[in-house]
Amino acid sequence: MANILVLTPRYPYPIEAGDTLRIYNLCKELSSEHSLTLLSLCNSREDFRRQPDGVFDRIERVYHPRWKACYQSLKAFLKGEPLQIGYFRSKKFATRTDNLVDGHDLVLAHFTRTGQYIKGRSNVPTVLEMTDAFSLNYKRVASLNRWSFKELLYRIEAPRAYRYERSTVYDFDLVSLVSDVDRDFLLNGDQQRPDHVRVYTNGIDLESRPFSLPSTSPNMAFIGNMRTVHNQASCDYFIQKVLPLVREDIPAATFKIIGSAPKSIHKKYEDNPGVQVTGWVDSIAEAAENAFCGVGVMRVGCGLQNKILEYMALGLPVVANEIGVEGIDINTGTEAWIAESPEEIATLLVDLYQDHNRQTELARAARKFVERHHTWETALRPFVEDVNGLLGKCEK
Numbered sequence: 001m002a003n004i005l006v007l008t009p010r011y012p013y014p015i016e017a018g019d020t021l022r023i024y025n026l027c028k029e030l031s032s033e034h035s036l037t038l039l040s041l042c043n044s045r046e047d048f049r050r051q052p053d054g055v056f057d058r059i060e061r062v063y064h065p066r067w068k069a070c071y072q073s074l075k076a077f078l079k080g081e082p083l084q085i086g087y088f089r090s091k092k093f094a095t096r097t098d099n100l101v102d103g104h105d106l107v108l109a110h111f112t113r114t115g116q117y118i119k120g121r122s123n124v125p126t127v128l129e130m131t132d133a134f135s136l137n138y139k140r141v142a143s144l145n146r147w148s149f150k151e152l153l154y155r156i157e158a159p160r161a162y163r164y165e166r167s168t169v170y171d172f173d174l175v176s177l178v179s180d181v182d183r184d185f186l187l188n189g190d191q192q193r194p195d196h197v198r199v200y201t202n203g204i205d206l207e208s209r210p211f212s213l214p215s216t217s218p219n220m221a222f223i224g225n226m227r228t229v230h231n232q233a234s235c236d237y238f239i240q241k242v243l244p245l246v247r248e249d250i251p252a253a254t255f256k257i258i259g260s261a262p263k264s265i266h267k268k269y270e271d272n273p274g275v276q277v278t279g280w281v282d283s284i285a286e287a288a289e290n291a292f293c294g295v296g297v298m299r300v301g302c303g304l305q306n307k308i309l310e311y312m313a314l315g316l317p318v319v320a321n322e323i324g325v326e327g328i329d330i331n332t333g334t335e336a337w338i339a340e341s342p343e344e345i346a347t348l349l350v351d352l353y354q355d356h357n358r359q360t361e362l363a364r365a366a367r368k369f370v371e372r373h374h375t376w377e378t379a380l381r382p383f384v385e386d387v388n389g390l391l392g393k394c395e396k
Contacts, residue, residue, distance in 0.1 A: 001034055002391045005104040007097060007114035008040045009088045011047040011061065016260060016280075017225045018306045022131050022178070023110045024055070025203060029380045030108075030387065031055045039100060041093055041114070043069060060100075062093045082160040083153065084134070088113035106391055112168050119171035125390040128172040132303030133182040135162035140300035140323075141229055150229055169197050173390055176200055176383060178303045179327030185302075200383040201327065202304050203376030209313035210285055211367045214292045214359040218253045220246075220349065221291035221316060223284060223307040226261035226277070230301040237299045239272050245346035247274055250353060255295070258287045288314055292353055296320030296336075297345055303327060308336075309374050312366035317359050319348050329373070335365045 006027055012020045027036055038056040041064045042048065048061055069087045076086025097117045101107060101124055108127045109115040115128045138158035141151055166186055169175045175197040177183050187193050222238070224231035235257060246253045253274055260280045269275045281287040288294070294311025296318055304327035311318050318325075318336035325336060332338045337352065339345045352359060373379070 002105040003035050003037065003103065004030060004387075005097075005100050005107045006036055006038050006056070006110070007107065007117060008038065008110040009113035011040045011042050011050065012038075013047075013050045013052055017228075018303075019111075019131065021306065022202060023129060025376045026108075026129060026176075026380060026383065028055050029376065029384050031057075033384065033388070037100065037104065039093070039096060041088060041090060060096065062090060062096055064088070064090045064093065077156075080160065082112075082164050083157055084113055084161070085116055085164065089116070093117065106387065108387075109172075112165060115168060115172070119168060125174075126172045127174045127176065127387060127390070128168070129176045130165070130169075130182075131176070131178050133165060133177070133185050134302070135159075135165050136182060136185045137230060137300060137302040140302070141233070144233060144300065154229070170194065172196070174198065174386055178202055181326045182302055198382075198386065201374065201379045202306060202309060203374050203379035204306075204309040204313045204370055206313055206371065206375060208285065209310055211313065211315045211363075212289060213315055214317060214356075214363055215290045216356065217290045217292065218250050218353055219256050219291040220253065220293055220295050220319075221288045221311070222255065222257045222295045223288065223310050224257070224259045226257060226259050226265045230298065231259075232265070233299040234297060234301075235269065238295060238297055239269065239275055241342040242297065242345050242349075243272075243274055245342060246349050249350045253349075253353075256288075256291060258284060284310065285314060288316060291316055292359060293317045293319050293349065296324035298324040301326075309370055312336075312370045312374075315363040315367055317352060317362035318366060319345065319352065321345070330369070331365075335362065335369050337362070 012024050015021055015024050035057045037058040039060045042061045043064050043066050052059060072086040072089045073083045076083055094117055106125045107118050109118055110129050118126050135158055138154040138161055142155040142158050177199050180199050183197060183199055243255050255275050257277045261277055266277050269277050278287050294316035296305060296308045297320055301323060305324055308318055308325055308328055320336060320338055321340050330336050337348045339348050
């Protein structure tokens with residue numbers, strides 16, 4: 001059993017978004033064989049009161065107030081660095097990392113945001129869990145040509161993040177990504193693709209996502225954290241371009257958005273006919289049980305959309321576009337339906353609603369797919385084996 005130090009830019013509890021879900025399950029798989037210490041940056045005092053569940057044997061937190069994070073972002077901006085690197089830069093965290101490293105056999109950093117504290121170290125094996133190429137998402141958001149303040153920041157951040165991410169992947173012994181699309185984007189143009197930059201897919205907790213056959217109600221589910229730009233952009237597109245076409249044939253059709261959402265999102269979307277926003281729910285399975293399909297039509301994004309795996313596990317037939325299913329080796333037509341234009345997407349949705357037999361076939365095939373390929377243990381076993389390989393080399 002080895003001692004592993006885990007660095008996270010945010011406290012990973014509660015588990016309410018794709019980034020916390022990923023790092024939590026990586027650590028959960030590692031904890032079955034090793035002892036884990038968590039060192040986490042926290043920008044809220046509330047994080048100090050949230051209790052973990054036993055995955056980590058030791059937990060330390062460093063308070064990093066938002067005003068200081070914003071000040072560090074400004075300094076990074078003036079230096080030409082990625083804003084996110086500045087935002088998560090803390091002298092206290094750096095000092096605590098240095099003090100803890102010597103007592104551990106390996107360090108795992110979540111995102112480049114904490115990777116900055118251990119990049120290039122040679123005294124201990126280092127692992128960078130990137131998950132996604134953030135720069136790819138920023139580039140895609142910038143291509144939408146929308147001009148909100150947040151999207152303007154993405155335009156500024158995209159080239160900076162790309163340069164930083166491309167150079168950073170060479171400063172670690174192992175780099176973890178969730179999709180070949182992200183890996184290819186980061187390593188584009190490299191004559192020799194480095195073997196230590198590897199892809200480990202995501203999983204799904206099948207117990208918390210029980211299978212049931214699709215509903216006969218004309219409800220379409222969208223699962224996602226509505227505080228993110230990529231989910232907001234996708235819902236904007238679906239509500240404006242696709243939903244009106246569906247409602248021409250199915251007047252009672254409802255687009256049900258399930259996930260954490262600020263009040264502004266409730267107000268913005270619920271003014272539209274046929275749109276329902278649940279906000280945070282205790283059970284996604286219960287919130288989605290009256291839908292006949294799951295919508296995975298994404299405008300931007302990177303990595304792998306966990307919502308697709310959730311739909312498939314729950315028994316919700318998937319209607320998506322190519323970006324929506326990136327990173328998932330899915331069989332079009334038998335495990336999901338894929339289309340690109342609003343007219344094509346709307347036609348698929350109407351056809352699916354009217355054909356309950358096809359709904360059932362898709363639902364069962366999709367559930368079998370995730371059972372075979374996307375349990376967390378199956379998805380992350382290669383990652384655990386590669387980490388063990390690094391530890392083994394260190395012992396020799």
